[in-house]
Each structure stands twice: as structure tokens, then as C-alpha cells.
Amino acid sequence: MKLTPKVTKRLLNIASAIGAAGIAGAGIAAWGHAELRKFELKQVSLPLLAPGTLRGRDEFTILHISDLHMIPGQDTKIAWVSALDALNPDLVVNTGDNLSDAHAVPDVLRALGPLLNRPGMFIFGTNDYWAPRLANPFSYLFKRRNTPSYVDLPWRDMRAAFIERGWQDATHRRLEFQVGPVRIAAAGVDDPHHDLDDYQQIAGAPNVDADLSLALLHAPEPRVLAQFAEDGYQLSLSGHTHGGQLCLPGSTAIVTNCGIDRARVQGLHTFGGMLMHVSNGLGTSKFVPFRLFCRPSATLLRISERPD
Structure with a gap:
């Protein structure tokens, strides 16, 4: 023709x-x-402590890290994360998804190395337990959960290393300990995004004698946040969302990959009267190595006393 x-x-x-x-x-x-x-450090100030708690100190600092999704050879990430130790945080909280490769545990330990010398606690996400898999991208748009690969990762070795260095596993446990002048009551659940949580194991109000109560969950699923809020926890810490990862300008999320609304996909917000902080995370799945308008980050939470 x-x-x-x-x-x-x-x-x-x-x-x-x-x-x-x-x-x-x-x-x-x-x-x-x-x-x-292009890693970023976010900082948030929270006046949560009763007057006199800090005994003359200005603040109590918590370094919140999440979603490393480590792959061997990510030397820039390792150097940046390990340098966070210079912030001298009083407490480190790791909300899971450290792994994205079966051979990445040594690199996770290199990244977190100096931070493991500080008081810390952790919970895991499903990407700590099972290897990532290539998923249908449209499932995120239609809020469908992707089935895990169920290919085991060496999470037990990583957990043993964390505990050996002094970090506490908060998974389905209620923890009470003191760091400096601050008495902490904390509790955590296993990853609720794939229904691994069992809140009944930790149900109930935190110790009334605690100065600060913390709730840990990898994914900020509303049904679990509601239980923590009802029990009276002051602050929840979670990750999983990657802040939306592929966002519109202004870091406006398109999807959250969980039940939380897009307005609360990253940063500090409230839920049922409880403060909640959702980390952007420091990595991504090895199968989706991109971020748009949503840089990887860790957050330093500066906890101060409430005004008289």
C-alpha cells in the first residue's frame, strides 16, 4: 500500500x-x-514528657530507622546510616524490613554497627522473613496485598546479632526499661500488613509509672493503631510505606501500600489521640529501585518536657 x-x-x-x-x-x-x-535526616520536636523528667537536660532523642531493604554492595547507604551514630541518640528504634537479599545480613550489621552499641529495640517486617519478589505494580493502585514469596531469609541470624549487641526484640512483647532519666514502656507486634500480628499478647495500658510509652508496628495499619491508641500509648513508630515512594510533587503520595490514608503516609500525625510517626524508610525493593519526590530518610525525634 x-x-x-x-x-x-x-x-x-x-x-x-x-x-x-x-x-x-x-x-x-x-x-x-x-x-x-540522596539520604535525608528529618527532625521532629515533641513535648511529651512531664516537667522535671529530664532532670535539667533539654531533650531525649530517639533515632527512628526503617526499611533498609539492604542489598550487598550498597556502600553509600552503609556509610550514611553508620554516620548517624554521631547524632548521639539516646535510643534507636528499628521498625523492620532490613533485608532485600539473602546475603545482606553482614551489610545490615555494617550499617547499624555503631548504633548497636546504643540502647535500641526492633520489630521485623515480612521482607525480613522472606525474599522480595517481582509484583504486579497495578496491585498497589487497587490496594491488593501482594503474596509474599515465602522464600526464607536469614532473619534469625540478624535477630541474634541484634540481641547479642543489646537491642531488645519488641515483637509481641511488652518492654519496660530506663534510658538515662526516662522510664520507657514499649510494646510491639509482628507485621500487620500480612496479618502476622496478635495484639492480644500485649493488650492493655502501658505502665502508668512510665515517662514515655511507645508502640511499634512495621506497617501503620489502622486496625492495630486503633488498639494501641485505645490502650493509651503516646507515640507509635512504623515504616513500610516508604513515604509513598513514587510521589507527585510536594511528596504527595499516590498509594500507601497499606490501610492508612495517603495524608498520613509519612511523617508525624495523630491517630485516635495518639501521635504516630511513619518513616520514609532508607531503601526500596530490589525490583523497584526508584523514588520520586520522596527521598530516603531517617528521623531524629527530639522528645522534650511539656510546658508547665
Whole structure:
């Protein structure tokens, strides 16, 4: 069939548009991949403690880290995370998904190395237990949970190393301990995104004699947040969402990959009268190595006394 000049011109325009779209897409992908190494430290101030608790100190600091999703060889991430020790946090809280590869435990320990010398506690996410798998991206848009691979990762070795260095496992446990002048009551559940939680094991109000009560859960699922809030916890810490990961300008999330609403997918908010902090996380799945308008981060929570 002989093409007329008009048809030929139209086909050339279509081809040009497709080519331009391809180039733009490649540029966005390259930018999104480069964002993976542009780590940020967020800082939040919270006047939660009763007057006199700190005995003259200005604040009690908690370093919240989550979602390392470590892959061997991520030296920039290892160096950045280990340098957080210079912040001298009073307490470190790790809310899970440390692994994204079966051989990544040594690199996780390298990244967290100096922080493991500080008081700390942790819970795990499903990506600590099972290897990541390539998922249908449309499942996130339609709020469908992806089935885990159920290919075991060496999480038990990582857990043993954390505990040996002094961190406490808060999974389905109620913890009470003191760091400096601050008496802490904490409790955690296993990853609620895949229904691994059993809140009844920790149900009940935190010790009334505690100065600060903390709730730990990997994914900020509303049904579990509601139970922590009803029991009277002051602050919940979670991750999982990656802050939305692929966001619109202004860090506006498109999806949350859990039951929490998009407005509370990252940062500090409230839930049922309880404060909640959701970390952007420090990594991504090895199968989706991109971030848009949502850089990887850790957060330093500066806990001070309430005004008189």
C-alpha cells in the first residue's frame, strides 16, 4: 500500500511522540534511581514528657530507622546510616524490613554497627522473613496485598546479632526499661500488613509509672493503631510505606501500600489521640529501585518536657 504524504507525516509525528515519551521516561527513571542515594535526616520536636523528667537536660532523642531493604554492595547507604551514630541518640528504634537479599545480613550489621552499641529495640517486617519478589505494580493502585514469596531469609541470624549487641526484640512483647532519666514502656507486634500480628499478647495500658510509652508496628495499619491508641500509648513508630515512594510533587503520595490514608503516609500525625510517626524508610525493593519526590530518610525525634 502506498502511503500518501499526509499519512506519512502523521506516522512520523506519532513515531516522534513515542520516541520523545521514551526519552522522557528514561530520564525520569534515571532521576528516580539517583534519588535512592540522596539520604535525608528529618527532625521532629515533641513535648511529651512531664516537667522535671529530664532532670535539667533539654531533650531525649530517639533515632527512628526503617526499611533498609539492604542489598550487598550498597556502600553509600552503609556509610550514611553508620554516620548517624554521631547524632548521639539516646535510643534507636528499628521498625523492620532490613533485608532485600539473602546475603545482606553482614551489610545490615555494617550499617547499624555503631548504633548497636546504643540502647535500641526492633520489630521485623515480612521482607525480613522472606525474599522480595517481582509484583504486579497495578496491585498497589487497587490496594491488593501482594503474596509474599515465602522464600526464607536469614532473619534469625540478624535477630541474634541484634540481641547479642543489646537491642531488645519488641515483637509481641511488652518492654519496660530506663534510658538515662526516662522510664520507657514499649510494646510491639509482628507485621500487620500480612496479618502476622496478635495484639492480644500485649493488650492493655502501658505502665502508668512510665515517662514515655511507645508502640511499634512495621506497617501503620489502622486496625492495630486503633488498639494501641485505645490502650493509651503516646507515640507509635512504623515504616513500610516508604513515604509513598513514587510521589507527585510536594511528596504527595499516590498509594500507601497499606490501610492508612495517603495524608498520613509519612511523617508525624495523630491517630485516635495518639501521635504516630511513619518513616520514609532508607531503601526500596530490589525490583523497584526508584523514588520520586520522596527521598530516603531517617528521623531524629527530639522528645522534650511539656510546658508547665
